[in-house]
Amino acid sequence: MSINRRNFIMATGIAAAASSAPGMLRAQTGSARVVVVGGGFGGATAAKYLKHWGGNKVEVTLIDPKTRHTSCVMSNLVLNNELALNDLRFGYGDLTSKYGVQIIKDTVSRIDPGGRVLTLKNQAPVNYDMLVLAAGISFKKPKGWNARKNPHAWIAGNQTNLLKKQLQAMPAGGTFVMTIPRSPYRCPPGPYERACLVADMVKSNGGGRVVILDANDDIQAEKETFSRAYSQLYGNIVEYYPGAETGFVDSNAGVVETSLGDFAGDVINIIPTQRAGGLVRKAGLTDGGLWAPVDVTTYESSLAGYEDIHIIGDAQGSGQPKSAHMANAQAKICADAILRKVASQPTDHPERLQNITTNSACYSPITRNTASWLTAVFQYDIDSNAMALAHIAEAGEWTRDNYSEMFDWANNLFGDTWG
Amino acid sequence: MKHRSKPLYLLILLMLAGPGFAQDPTIDRMIAAQCAQCHGTDGHATGDIDSIAGKETRDLYDKLIDMKEEDRAEDIMEHQAWGYTDEQLYRIARYYSTVAEDGDEDEEDEDEEDREDEDDD
Ligand SMILES: Cc1cc2nc3c(=O)[nH]c(=O)nc-3n(C[C@H](O)[C@H](O)[C@H](O)COP(=O)(O)OP(=O)(O)OC[C@H]3O[C@@H](n4cnc5c(N)ncnc54)[C@H](O)[C@@H]3O)c2cc1C
Numbered sequence: 001m002s003i004n005r006r007n008f009i010m011a012t013g014i015a016a017a018a019s020s021a022p023g024m025l026r027a028q029t030g031s032a033r034v035v036v037v038g039g040g041f042g043g044a045t046a047a048k049y050l051k052h053w054g055g056n057k058v059e060v061t062l063i064d065p066k067t068r069h070t071s072c073v074m075s076n077l078v079l080n081n082e083l084a085l086n087d088l089r090f091g092y093g094d095l096t097s098k099y100g101v102q103i104i105k106d107t108v109s110r111i112d113p114g115g116r117v118l119t120l121k122n123q124a125p126v127n128y129d130m131l132v133l134a135a136g137i138s139f140k141k142p143k144g145w146n147a148r149k150n151p152h153a154w155i156a157g158n159q160t161n162l163l164k165k166q167l168q169a170m171p172a173g174g175t176f177v178m179t180i181p182r183s184p185y186r187c188p189p190g191p192y193e194r195a196c197l198v199a200d201m202v203k204s205n206g207g208g209r210v211v212i213l214d215a216n217d218d219i220q221a222e223k224e225t226f227s228r229a230y231s232q233l234y235g236n237i238v239e240y241y242p243g244a245e246t247g248f249v250d251s252n253a254g255v256v257e258t259s260l261g262d263f264a265g266d267v268i269n270i271i272p273t274q275r276a277g278g279l280v281r282k283a284g285l286t287d288g289g290l291w292a293p294v295d296v297t298t299y300e301s302s303l304a305g306y307e308d309i310h311i312i313g314d315a316q317g318s319g320q321p322k323s324a325h326m327a328n329a330q331a332k333i334c335a336d337a338i339l340r341k342v343a344s345q346p347t348d349h350p351e352r353l354q355n356i357t358t359n360s361a362c363y364s365p366i367t368r369n370t371a372s373w374l375t376a377v378f379q380y381d382i383d384s385n386a387m388a389l390a391h392i393a394e395a396g397e398w399t400r401d402n403y404s405e406m407f408d409w410a411n412n413l414f415g416d417t418w419g
Numbered sequence: 420m421k422h423r424s425k426p427l428y429l430l431i432l433l434m435l436a437g438p439g440f441a442q443d444p445t446i447d448r449m450i451a452a453q454c455a456q457c458h459g460t461d462g463h464a465t466g467d468i469d470s471i472a473g474k475e476t477r478d479l480y481d482k483l484i485d486m487k488e489e490d491r492a493e494d495i496m497e498h499q500a501w502g503y504t505d506e507q508l509y510r511i512a513r514y515y516s517t518v519a520e521d522g523d524e525d526e527e528d529e530d531e532e533d534r535e536d537e538d539d540d
Contacts (some may be wrong), residue, residue: 049452052460053445325456332452336445351443355450355507361457361495375495377502391502393492405495408466409457415465416455 042313043134177265291317473520
């Protein structure tokens with residue numbers, strides 16, 4: 001069957017995920033209580049696989065302030081109207097009905113690692129035996145920046161729709177300015193892909209400029225593909241400036257000050273410097289840095305005093321790419337480790353260590369009907385105690401086949417995460 | 420390049436069946452779960468990507484080795500296969516042979532509920 005915009009979500013069978021009332025917490029004798037914070041790609045996958053593999057050995061509670069998670073994956077296609085934001089929203093109904101995950105709709109405001117208690121914004125505190133944190137990223141805001149005028153659209157939601165509206169209202173011949181922060185940031189190819197899609201829109205709307213202000217010295221992912229696309233498809237539209245560090249953002253005047261000078265735009269997309277979300281940082285789990293150091297064989301914090309606290313997804317600092325596919329991959333290694341710990345089994349025996357792998361994949365739309373891809377497989381390296389790149393490849397071209405395969409990939413990823 | 424896979428398959432079979440060699444099926448499961456992002460949970464895929472649930476170990480393994488031996492890998496799948504050791508591919512194949520094949524029942528396609536835009540941040 002061919003997936004297109006109309007039957008995109010229907011085919012996954014997960015669209016109808018009902019919103020579920022927060023379940024009452026019941027202590028089941030003999031089962032460990034695992035609490036997962038954040039129902040995005042990392043958290044939902046961890047909660048699901050803990051129950052899928054662990055059954056009654058674990059009682060799993062997922063906490064997220066939203067009834068449904070809005071996927072960043074595919075959200076650049078909301079900008080050019082190929083998808084609606086609602087196509088990218090996923091509830092937790094299947095996690096509860098198929099796997100028995102209990103849901104609490106709330107924000108975790110504080111972690112007490114000693115007492116193993118979470119303070120919630122609105123509801124009673126929650127105890128845990130094991131904790132998984134998958135609360136994503138937050139931004140380091142540049143001075144002067146107002147996200148309501150210059151959206152980031154880097155956490156999908158209203159920001160995505162705001163950027164879409166601004167792009168639709170952009171006059172012919174107008175200028176789109178985008179800033180890219182220093183690596184590591186969420187989704188390495190994401191900004192370059194967004195630039196392509198905006199250039200595609202501008203191209204069919206009578207021309208204009210797409211100005212990319214990259215704090216990095218070079219394109220951070222799929223360099224071959226994006227450089228070719230910028231020159232071959234969008235030669236008179238895209239202007240790429242490497243080494244452009246964003247300084248003050250004058251959101252009222254519509255000007256971005258950078259190390260390479262000032263840039264004015266009709267639409268300005270500020271993708272700010274990123275770091276682990278506030279919850280993880282305030283708990284001391286980043287040790288004063290931007291990301292949380294972890295043991296990649298379990299995703300447990302590698303800092304002393306944080307036993308049984310695991311961090312997965314974009315917030316951890318293992319050096320693997322910050323992608324949804326990868327957050328899902330890490331969640332499974334983490335779930336496996338937690339289940340072994342709960343069963344008082346080792347997690348560090350050679351047979352396991354030799355088989356810890358993760359992988360990432362991103363499909364990048366280059367025009368409204370073609371895409372490229374990037375994929376990487378990582379293997380645990382005992383000597384460096386880190387995940388080492390085993391193989392990486394990029395498509396190096398953009399095709400219609402890749403574009404339709406992108407929908408199949410996304411549907412399967414969404415299904416494996418929330419379905 | 421099929422010729423290489425046969426002896427190799429037997430070798431791996433022997434290795435893994437040998438005395439003292441652990442064969443923890445939950446390790447097979449852990450490696451195999453890394454395929455599920457694209458092939459669905461336990462290999463039950465949706466859309467144009469094939470399900471790999473319930474395939475014969477040998478068939479799956481041979482396919483994966485063929486992909487890995489492709490001199491000029493082009494597809495994303497070939498590049499995926501390149502990232503794993505032969506033994507890991509064998510264990511993955513063994514895992515998928517133990518799960519049930521896709522059922523005949525249609526994918527649930529319940530009605531899409533009417534959903535309001537939610538307020539974010
Ligand atoms: C434009 C764009 C395109 C992308 N494309 C791709 C792609 O093609 N492929 C790919 O693999 N990745 C892609 N990504 C990256 C991907 O979206 C992220 O890497 C992924 O979402 C990270 O998952 P996570 O679980 O760490 O965090 P998230 O998915 O962001 O989930 C975090 C969750 O935690 C919740 N939360 C936050 N704070 C709290 C709290 N205090 N208490 C309770 N809950 C909390 C939030 O509500 C949210 O639901 C893209 C990103 C962008 C921006």
